[in-house]
Amino acid sequence: MQITFEEVSHVYGVGTPFERLALQDVSINIPSGSFVGIIGQTGSGKSTLIQHVNGLLQPTKGTIRLGDVTVTPTRKLPHESRRNIGLVFQYPEHQLFEETVAKDVAFGPLNFDMPPEMAELRVREALEIVGLDYQEMKDRSPFLLSGGQMRRVAIAGVLAMQPKVLILDEPTAGLDPAGRKAILEAIYRIHREQSLTTLLVTHSMEEAARYADRLIVMAGGKVMLEGKPDEVFAQADTLRELALDVPETVSLISQLNRKLPEEQRLPSSVYREEELISHLLARISDRGER
Amino acid sequence: MTEERLLALQEVSFAYEGEGGQKETVLNRINLDIHKGAFVSVLGHNGSGKSTLAKLMNALLLPKEGTVLVTGIDTRDGELIWEVRRHVGMVFQNPDNQIVGATVEDDVAFGLENMGTDPAEMRTRIRESLQAVGMEAHLYDQPHRLSGGQKQRVAIAGIMAMRPSVLILDEATAMLDPMGRREVLNLARRLNREEGITVVNITHFPEEAVFSDRVIVMRAGQVEWDGTAAEVFADPDRLQALGLDVPFAVRVRHALAAEGVSLPFILHQEELVEHLCKLLLKR
Numbered sequence: 001m002q003i004t005f006e007e008v009s010h011v012y013g014v015g016t017p018f019e020r021l022a023l024q025d026v027s028i029n030i031p032s033g034s035f036v037g038i039i040g041q042t043g044s045g046k047s048t049l050i051q052h053v054n055g056l057l058q059p060t061k062g063t064i065r066l067g068d069v070t071v072t073p074t075r076k077l078p079h080e081s082r083r084n085i086g087l088v089f090q091y092p093e094h095q096l097f098e099e100t101v102a103k104d105v106a107f108g109p110l111n112f113d114m115p116p117e118m119a120e121l122r123v124r125e126a127l128e129i130v131g132l133d134y135q136e137m138k139d140r141s142p143f144l145l146s147g148g149q150m151r152r153v154a155i156a157g158v159l160a161m162q163p164k165v166l167i168l169d170e171p172t173a174g175l176d177p178a179g180r181k182a183i184l185e186a187i188y189r190i191h192r193e194q195s196l197t198t199l200l201v202t203h204s205m206e207e208a209a210r211y212a213d214r215l216i217v218m219a220g221g222k223v224m225l226e227g228k229p230d231e232v233f234a235q236a237d238t239l240r241e242l243a244l245d246v247p248e249t250v251s252l253i254s255q256l257n258r259k260l261p262e263e264q265r266l267p268s269s270v271y272r273e274e275e276l277i278s279h280l281l282a283r284i285s286d287r288g289e290r
Numbered sequence: 291m292t293e294e295r296l297l298a299l300q301e302v303s304f305a306y307e308g309e310g311g312q313k314e315t316v317l318n319r320i321n322l323d324i325h326k327g328a329f330v331s332v333l334g335h336n337g338s339g340k341s342t343l344a345k346l347m348n349a350l351l352l353p354k355e356g357t358v359l360v361t362g363i364d365t366r367d368g369e370l371i372w373e374v375r376r377h378v379g380m381v382f383q384n385p386d387n388q389i390v391g392a393t394v395e396d397d398v399a400f401g402l403e404n405m406g407t408d409p410a411e412m413r414t415r416i417r418e419s420l421q422a423v424g425m426e427a428h429l430y431d432q433p434h435r436l437s438g439g440q441k442q443r444v445a446i447a448g449i450m451a452m453r454p455s456v457l458i459l460d461e462a463t464a465m466l467d468p469m470g471r472r473e474v475l476n477l478a479r480r481l482n483r484e485e486g487i488t489v490v491n492i493t494h495f496p497e498e499a500v501f502s503d504r505v506i507v508m509r510a511g512q513v514e515w516d517g518t519a520a521e522v523f524a525d526p527d528r529l530q531a532l533g534l535d536v537p538f539a540v541r542v543r544h545a546l547a548a549e550g551v552s553l554p555f556i557l558h559q560e561e562l563v564e565h566l567c568k569l570l571l572k573r
Contacts, residue, residue, distance in 0.1 A: 041467060041469065042437055042438060042467050042470075043437075146336055146337055147336055148336055173464070173465055174383060174461070174464045174465055175336070175494070176334075176335040176336045176494045176533060176534075177335075177494060177496075177533060177534055177535035178335055178533030178534075179335070179336060179533075203467045203468055204468075243469045244468070245468055248538040248559070249538075251559070252538075252542070252559060252562065252563065255559070255563045256563055256566055256567060256570070259563070259567045260567065260570060260571070261571075264570060264571070273541070273542070276542070277542060277545045277546065280542075280546060280566065281546065281549050281551070283570055284546070284551055284569050284570065
């Protein structure tokens with residue numbers, strides 16, 4: 001589903017002493033099927049931005065288009081469109097509430113009046129996608145699972161709605177490396193298999209570099225940079241000014257390029273680790289060092 | 291000298307009660323000594339027993355078997371439990387769950403008030419400990435208005451005010467953004483270097499372990515590995531098999547070496563840059 005923001009601003013607490021401009025004239029275009037990494041410091045407007053995409057917040061000014069639906073300050077996102085847009089909040093495991101895993105994941109589909117047999121099928125599929133065994137997990141209490149398992153159950157609850165747009169707010173925060181990888185790989189797989197449009201809010205440039213095909217960098221409620229990962233990572237100075245990192249791959253290449261003669265420099269468009277390694281190998285074997 | 295041994299775990303086991311009432315062993319006969327002034331990182335995947343280990347070190351949990359000694363005090367000695375906790379301060383993962391005061395000053399004062407510290411002494415210690423964490427300008431601020439990294443620094447100040455021997459960071463950087471993470475880690479390194487505080491950093495981030503004197507890898511309730519960062523990261527395959535990551539420079543060097551490129555062991559990115567340049571420029 002294509003997502004466009006046209007000059008969208010959002011002000012919290014209009015007319016109160018706490019009035020705060022959280023989004024300022026944001027214009028973005030996210031083509032259908034993109035995997036977008038949204039990056040920025042805490043307080044930069046990332047969460048406000050994504051809450052506009054699923055209709056939790058309405059713009060104070062501007063227009064948002066989600067497929068053929070238009071949202072404006074006076075026109076809300078219709079209820080039936082909401083099920084197309086799945087939002088996984090930060091620490092989604094805090095929102096688990098049912099007594100069994102199966103009931104928790106089924107809550108959304110049942111709430112949208114899906115017949116129980118169909119909902120069960122969806123639950124089964126959703127748990128499989130996040131790598132949990134349905135038979136083994138369905139009757140267990142979600143509160144007695146490990147942190148990583150709880151997070152997967154919560155994500156399954158959103159996937160069971162079969163959204164067309166999947167928004168994840170730091171889905172890997174606080175997990176160990178194996179848990180982070182498992183969740184991101186599952187998300188990436190379903191993104192491709194179901195041709196979703198996916199928005200991933202992350203602090204990790206490594207995660208953004210690995211999975212996203214577009215990046216949006218936010219600061220102070222504005223979009224500072226937008227584009228393909230290599231275009232964004234090429235703006236290392238701007239990123240540093242915003243107290244953001246470049247991926248370690250990009251920083252390694254720029255350090256190497258500073259020391260290498262011009263004709264030997266590595267292409268600065270490389271940012272994936274595997275790609276960097278094969279470039280280095282090719283260069284080194286050219287020099288007969290292997 | 292034996293007093294150099296700040297923390298000692300001897301044959302320590304711990305078990306939680308599981309879902310159906312059965313015992314789930316989390317730590318199994320651990321033996322560990324931590325010396326004064328060390329900076330120790332503890333790695334391990336979720337459920338490996340890292341956090342239980344930390345909680346045993348300041349008597350938040352008591353061993354089911356074996357003995358935990360903090361500056362020679364047995365943590366099971368109920369009379370001395372507050373002495374143990376004064377010596378071993380702990381910062382947890384979620385910055386929002388450990389702030390108790392309405393202002394930064396109140397928050398740092400909390401532990402001191404509990405100990406019945408003299409008010410004049412209390413003011414001095416609050417000022418000193420906030421200076422130590424670089425938060426003196428926020429004395430009268432409301433903690434909920436601070437960033438995650440700042441909140442964790444205030445939590446550390448509350449511990450520093452108690453003049454502890456050991457600071458335990460139990461995944462204290464896990465919920466922070468990269469800037470907050472750097473703030474907290476740099477602070478812990480400085481307190482270790484300049485104030486001689488012994489630091490135990492429990493973390494999922496291998497880059498944080500690169501700077502420690504010692505890295506302990508936990509697996510299924512046991513110490514799988516205990517050595518210098520160079521020793522532990524020398525075998526990335528073994529760590530990755532445990533679901534753990536290794537620092538970027540180690541990963542790149544390992545991938546190149548696996549393809550036959552001759553490179554010595556590398557821990558830091560600067561070394562990697564230097565060696566790669568040599569290889570790329572050599573004729």
